[in-house]
Amino acid sequence: MASRVTEEPKESAVPVQKDADVLAAAARMAGEDLCSISDLSSGEVRAILKLGHDVKRNPREYLHALDARQMVLMFEKASLRTRLAFETGINTMGGNAIFVDQTNSPLGERETIADVARNLERWVDVIVLRTYAHDTITEMADFMALEEHFGTAVGLNFTYVGDGNNVCHSLMLTGAQLGANVTVATPRGYSPDIEIVTKAREIAEINRCEIRLLQDPQVAAEGADAVYTDVCVSMGMEHESTKRAPIFRPFQVNEALMQKAASHAVFMHCLPARRGEEVTDAVIDSPQSIVFDQAENRLHAQKALLLLLLGGLSNTASFQQTVNGGQSAMFRTRDQM
Numbered sequence: 001m002a003s004r005v006t007e008e009p010k011e012s013a014v015p016v017q018k019d020a021d022v023l024a025a026a027a028r029m030a031g032e033d034l035c036s037i038s039d040l041s042s043g044e045v046r047a048i049l050k051l052g053h054d055v056k057r058n059p060r061e062y063l064h065a066l067d068a069r070q071m072v073l074m075f076e077k078a079s080l081r082t083r084l085a086f087e088t089g090i091n092t093m094g095g096n097a098i099f100v101d102q103t104n105s106p107l108g109e110r111e112t113i114a115d116v117a118r119n120l121e122r123w124v125d126v127i128v129l130r131t132y133a134h135d136t137i138t139e140m141a142d143f144m145a146l147e148e149h150f151g152t153a154v155g156l157n158f159t160y161v162g163d164g165n166n167v168c169h170s171l172m173l174t175g176a177q178l179g180a181n182v183t184v185a186t187p188r189g190y191s192p193d194i195e196i197v198t199k200a201r202e203i204a205e206i207n208r209c210e211i212r213l214l215q216d217p218q219v220a221a222e223g224a225d226a227v228y229t230d231v232c233v234s235m236g237m238e239h240e241s242t243k244r245a246p247i248f249r250p251f252q253v254n255e256a257l258m259q260k261a262a263s264h265a266v267f268m269h270c271l272p273a274r275r276g277e278e279v280t281d282a283v284i285d286s287p288q289s290i291v292f293d294q295a296e297n298r299l300h301a302q303k304a305l306l307l308l309l310l311g312g313l314s315n316t317a318s319f320q321q322t323v324n325g326g327q328s329a330m331f332r333t334r335d336q337m
Contacts, residue, residue, distance in 0.1 A: 016054040017322045021047040026319075030311035037139065037170050038199055042177040042207060044308075045140075049178075051304035052144050052297065059092065062303065065312035067094035072120060075130040076102045081271060082138075085298040086128055090306060098124070107131065125310055136167055137305065138270045139174040141297035145290050146180075146226060148297075149266055154179035155209070159224040159261070161185045161217045161251050162278055164192035167230045167270055172196065172211055176203035183212040185220035187247045217251045221260035228268040229253045229278045245277075254280045258288065266290045 016022050025047035055062055071090050073083060087097040107113050120127055143153050150156060158175050160168055164186045172192065175182040184192060191213060201211045214220045221227055232248035233241050258267065267289045275281050284291060313319040
């Protein structure tokens with residue numbers, strides 16, 4: 001696969017308020033649940049990124065988009081970026097966030113999950129749940145950063161090196177939906193779930209890109225535009241640390257591995273990173289690293305997601321003008337249907 005040269009990010013010629021992907025997503029997603037990246041169409045993934053870029057460029061346009069909306073976050077896992085990005089995001093759009101710490105009291109232990117949900121739906125507009133068995137949403141921010149750096153994700157050669165975990169799963173699905181060629185290199189026995197690989201390959205075929213699975217990180221990194229890694233021991237798997245350490249040592253992203261990638265390649269990590277394990281200081285602190293761009297974009301991508309799920313675009317002046325301009329049949333909130 002030919003490597004992509006770095007491009008200047010281009011602002012879309014079509015304003016986000018008139019973008020077909022965004023308007024269709026606003027109509028379809030309002031009031032819906034989102035449990036997995038695979039719940040979204042390729043157009044809806046594109047819409048989240050397009051809206052995320054606009055939210056980042058024009059935050060004042062969305063100051064009152066979610067006035068009086070209430071969000072509860074219930075996390076079984078420790079969190080810095082996900083929690084603060086959601087709390088900051090809804091607060092800066094007029095809503096309110098309530099955090100319930102579940103790290104010491106797992107969901108379903110004190111009260112059935114169904115009963116908890118039936119209570120919460122009477123009080124709040126959105127529930128953000130972080131459990132050990134879940135897809136991640138960091139990939140929206142990751143691909144926003146790639147679009148900022150390369151101009152587009154289409155045709156990008158994206159390599160993931162490490163454990164075939166939930167981050168890997170979401171990256172495959174998101175990359176396929178955006179037309180990126182995704183190569184995954186994992187140790188034998190640590191490959192991603194075959195059902196998710198199959199789903200990602202089905203999406204990739206539609207979008208004319210490719211999903212490759214390898215067990216050699218050196219081969220996987222050759223000519224890559226982006227090299228991504230994650231911790232080798234995910235939260236909840238700490239008991240496997242001693243076993244995993246020697247298995248994943250050859251998969252460390254270091255200067256030698258980055259030299260296999262394209263000269264313009266970027267390094268990515270969803271954070272937190274275990275420096276000296278899956279990545280070296282020399283790489284994560286290098287000019288090639290865009291890890292803090294990814295982290296910054298968590299705020300904007302998660303704001304975009306909330307806007308679409310809560311029908312907040314109908315409360316912004318620029319989108320109201322679009323509706324009044326004759327596109328209201330396409331752009332309505334869920335409670336108007």
